[in-house]
Amino acid sequence: MPEVRRVSPAERAVYQGETYAAAERAPDHVQLYRDGAPWQLVPITDLDEWYTVRTWGTFLEHEFEVVDERDGRYSLFFMAGDGQWAARVWAEPEAHPDVDFQQQDRYTFIALAPKDRVTGIREVRTDILEPKETDES
Numbered sequence: 001m002p003e004v005r006r007v008s009p010a011e012r013a014v015y016q017g018e019t020y021a022a023a024e025r026a027p028d029h030v031q032l033y034r035d036g037a038p039w040q041l042v043p044i045t046d047l048d049e050w051y052t053v054r055t056w057g058t059f060l061e062h063e064f065e066v067v068d069e070r071d072g073r074y075s076l077f078f079m080a081g082d083g084q085w086a087a088r089v090w091a092e093p094e095a096h097p098d099v100d101f102q103q104q105d106r107y108t109f110i111a112l113a114p115k116d117r118v119t120g121i122r123e124v125r126t127d128i129l130e131p132k133e134t135d136e137s
Contacts, residue, residue, distance in 0.1 A: 011023055012051055015042055026041070029044065050129035052126045058118065076118065098113070098117070
């Protein structure tokens with residue numbers, strides 16, 4: 001079975017100067033992870049920062065979220081406004097025999113594409129909790 005590495009979205013929290021993988025587990029607490037295992041449940045008010053990082057790339061001249069990586073391929077997620085472009089491309093998989101296409105619903109499309117076909121990889125950070133100000137001035 002191929003190893004799958006989750007790429008996006010990824011939640012992170014900074015607690016006592018250290019950055020951890022994180023996930024909200026209670027209305028006012030965040031679960032911090034160390035080496036992939038739950039480590040500590042921390043009150044949100046004790047965090048220095050809390051944010052999400054989403055990874056994006058270009059495939060077939062359109063922007064996709066890069067969800068995971070496996071066997072030299074990316075799983076790409078695309079939510080189309082009207083779905084027309086993606087529906088046309090997904091309806092002709094023979095035009096891209098090295099790509100596995102899936103359509104989840106009318107507007108949601110997934111492609112498992114070779115990594116070398118995805119360009120312009122970039123990360124976008126969205127703060128859930130604004131970074132705390134430091135006293136250094």
